[in-house]
Amino acid sequence: GAGVSQSPRYKVAKRGQDVALRCDPISGHVSLFWYQQALGQGPEFLTYFQNEAQLDKSGLPSDRFFAERPEGSVSTLKIQRTQQEDSAVYLCASSLAGELAGVFEQFFGPGTRLTVL
Amino acid sequence: GQNIDQPTEMTATEGAIVQINCTYQTSGFNGLFWYQQHAGEAPTFLSYNVLDGLEEKGRFSSFLSRSKGYSYLLLKELQMKDSASYLCAVTDSNYQLIWGAGTKLIIKP
Numbered sequence: 001g002a003g004v005s006q007s008p009r010y011k012v013a014k015r016g017q018d019v020a021l022r023c024d025p026i027s028g029h030v031s032l033f034w035y036q037q038a039l040g041q042g043p044e045f046l047t048y049f050q051n052e053a054q055l056d057k058s059g060l061p062s063d064r065f066f067a068e069r070p071e072g073s074v075s076t077l078k079i080q081r082t083q084q085e086d087s088a089v090y091l092c093a094s095s096l097a098g099e100l101a102g103v104f105e106q107f108f109g110p111g112t113r114l115t116v117l
Numbered sequence: 118g119q120n121i122d123q124p125t126e127m128t129a130t131e132g133a134i135v136q137i138n139c140t141y142q143t144s145g146f147n148g149l150f151w152y153q154q155h156a157g158e159a160p161t162f163l164s165y166n167v168l169d170g171l172e173e174k175g176r177f178s179s180f181l182s183r184s185k186g187y188s189y190l191l192l193k194e195l196q197m198k199d200s201a202s203y204l205c206a207v208t209d210s211n212y213q214l215i216w217g218a219g220t221k222l223i224i225k226p
Binding site: 004035040042043044045048056100102103105107108109110 | 121147148150158159160161162165167204206208209211212213214216217218219221
């Protein structure tokens, strides 16, 4: 069965460029999370969707970060005018649960490693 | 503030037993997860504890004490493939996951 997929796996951007990172969750999974993970650190929450609704975006570090999930399946994380501090691995995770998603197992994609030069 | 503490790095010998501790201070508690993450790969689910006590799953066991804000992950009969980072994460009162920085476990032959 297909797991969570993310593309691209690696992205190198010049400072100031816009990037778009894609996440394909497991089919039928209601909840979708985006995390940022720096080297040697745990995942840091960015944003959460329940179907197409973005219920929590409190972790987005600035207004340069934008996420969408228009049809309740595929999601895109967009970073505008990238900065060097945006360099990290961006993880996407999905969960079958809708309500109370935080008590259910999350299935993670392989991540996109973003390097901003 | 919310805080998850776990050791940065641990070393153990193949075939031995290792215990990775996690202490937490969060606004509310709705469960604690342990995930395994190999270098360059996605985290994968190991265990979930919401009640006090020990949950055993093969070579891995996880323990929780809510009154002490404490959990540990116990790995028995260590294998080289167990070399990975082990992430502790707590679900708070808003059902958000708060993640620790992870413990890098190094297994030596």
